[in-house]
Amino acid sequence: MPPSRSHIRTTVEAYLERHPDERYALTALLTALDRPADPTSRATLPGHVTCGAILVDEVGRVLHIHHRASGKVLAPGGHTEPEDQTLAAAALRELHEETGIPTGAVAPWPGYDDVPVDIDVHDIDANPAKNEPAHHHYDLRYLFRLDDSEVALTPQAEEVSGWEWRPTxxxxxxxxxxxxxxxxxxxxxxxxxxxxxxxxxNDAGQYLLHLRDDVPGIWEPGAWSLLGGGREAQDRSLDETVRRELREEAALDVDELTPFATEEARGSDGTTVPIEIYAGRWNGDPADLTLTEGVMLAWFAPDVLPRLRISPTTLDLVRRHHAAHSHIPPALGAPAPTSSDHEPDQGAPAEAPEGTVLNVVGVHLHLEDAQGRVLLGQRHPDSAYAPSMHHYLAGHCEQESALSCLVREAREEAGLLIDPGQVELAHLVHLIDVPGDIPRVQIVFRARSWSGTPEVREPDKCTGWRFWDPDELPAQVVPYTRAAIEGIRSGRLYTEMGWT
Incomplete structure (x- = not known):
């Protein structure tokens, strides 16, 4: 049996003892409890009782879900079911069903075991597909705290398209x-x-360091350090900050910059500053750069660094990066290393067998909204690849797994949070643009759910995101992107393009 009328009335009265000024606002609910119809039945009109779960994490944020049917951002919740003994139990069940959070990972907020934290009366639009007229929900909301911060969210795909944690x-x-x-x-x-x-x-295993001016008042005076600086008002992200600093300090452009670490740098006065460190590969001559700040730029192998005047933080960063990336093969088309300072690790893998051709691996996100429309971004008109064309959210694998690449690129390019557990392989395209060119393996993953709204995070690469009806795609779509969408719709997993 669902929660009884007496249980609901007792609960509402306990709530009104705490909030007596809300009695008038809850007149419709109190009237419904006086009628003979089941107050929890979906068929009871003009309104019926529902239950919500307000879940607060360890830093005071509140869980919200993206509801597919309404398109709204709401707290988890819904109608009661026959197996629900209490209203609080119904709220807890809805939380588990919609988010996958086990009931053992949460606990009632102290003092709110049996009394809702809020009761809200709101309108529900008519749903002709379900033959439901417009009506009211009398929503009793129960407050819980998250006891297990490591718990993973696995949203109910049929009803939930994503989630987010919001401050109160x-x-x-x-x-x-x-x-x-x-x-x-x-x-x-x-x-x-x-x-x-x-x-x-660079591909010789060396690191580009900047010799700073030895004058009072600047950070790390007279030391070898990394290029970079502080965020300015026009910078929409720290990625933009580091790229601007590279251009301003050395007229240097690096194609790919990837977040590597967040470090606390300490100045000579003991002050500490948090710094986001971006790593990128470049195979040029520092003498060709136009230095506008400091004394000089130079390449150094990691084993030379202890002989330099360099902060322990920078030295540790280089050592950690080198240890993790010493097996990366040279960039395609990069000049061969010329320095004798770098010796390859004895444990480095052997060269590929003769005749082997390395393939570039690209990772792509196939994202569909509640209407089945596919997310595409329009590339910048000045982009070196496919200018002004529409394309998946995508990127190249670095020293990382394909899923890690997908999660990183979704966050960096569009501000989307992807749970790897909610991702499945949707399609694979093996293509070659022209005979003799580098072969490319384009992996397309489908995310069953996500958190966030697509936004332009890299305006130099993408001018806008939009969900498109797959039957009405724009004319200018990257050919293999269009082929992948068609393959996914037809249930195929594999496409070849450009091979003779």
Whole structure:
């Protein structure tokens, strides 16, 4: 049996003892409890009781889900079921069904075991597909805390398209937001990095260092350091910050820069500054660069660094990066290493057998919204590849797995959070643009759910994101992207292009 009428009435009255000023606002609910119809039945009109779960994590954020049917961002919740003994149990069940969070990973908020934190009356639009007229939900919302911070979310794909954790001041419901701001301690302030530096390395295993001016008042005076600087008002991201600093300090452009670490750099006065470190490969001559700050730029092998005036933080960064990346093969088309300072690791893998051709691996995100439309981005008109054409969210694998690459690129390019557990292989395209060119393996993954709304994070590469009806794709779509979409729709896993 679902929660009884007496249980619901007792619960509502206990809530009104805490919030007597809301009695008038809940007149419709109190009237419904006086009628003979089951107050929890979906068929009871003009409204019926539902239950919501308000889940707060360890830093005071509140879980919200992206509801497919309504397109709204809401707290988990829904209708009661016959097996629900109490309203709180119904809320907990809905939380588990919609997010996959096990009931053992959460606990009632102290003092709110049996009393909801909020009761809200809201309108529900008519749903002709289900033959449901417009009606009301009397939503009793129960407050829980997340006890297991390592728990993974596995949203219910049929109803949930994504999720996000919001601070209490961004909770969607005004009445709930007001109560949570009084109950939930504010999240501790987290000082994120506002500086960015570039860890530039070449195929000889050397690192590009910048000799700073030895004058008082600057950071690390007279030391060898990384190029970089502080974020400025026009920078929309730290990626833009580090690229701007490279251009301004050395007229240097690096094609690919990847977040490597966040470090606390310490100045001579003891001050510490959080810095986001980006790593990128470049095989040029520092003498050809136009240096506007400092004394000089030079390549150094890691084993030379202890002889330099260099901060322990920078020395440790280089050593860690070198240890993790010493087996990376040279970039395609890069000049052969000329330095004798770098000796390859004895454990490095043997060269590929004669006749083997290395293939470039690309990773692509196939994302569909509730209407089955596919996410595509329009590439920048100045892009070296496919200018102004529409393309998947994509990137090349670095020293990482394909899934790790997908998660990283989704975050960097569009601000989307992808759970690898919600990703499946959708298609693979093996292509060659022209005979004799480098073969490419293009892996297309489908994400069953995600968190966030697509936004332009790399405006130099993409001018906008949009979901497209696969039957009405724009004319200018990268050919293998179009082929992959067609293959996915037809149930094929593999396509070849350009081979003779």
């Amino acid at each position: 001041d961004r909770v969607t419901s005004p009445t709930l937001r007001e109560k949570l701001l009084k109950l939930v301690p504010p999240a501790p302030a987290r000082r994120g990095p506002v500086n960015a530096s570039a860890l530039i390395y």
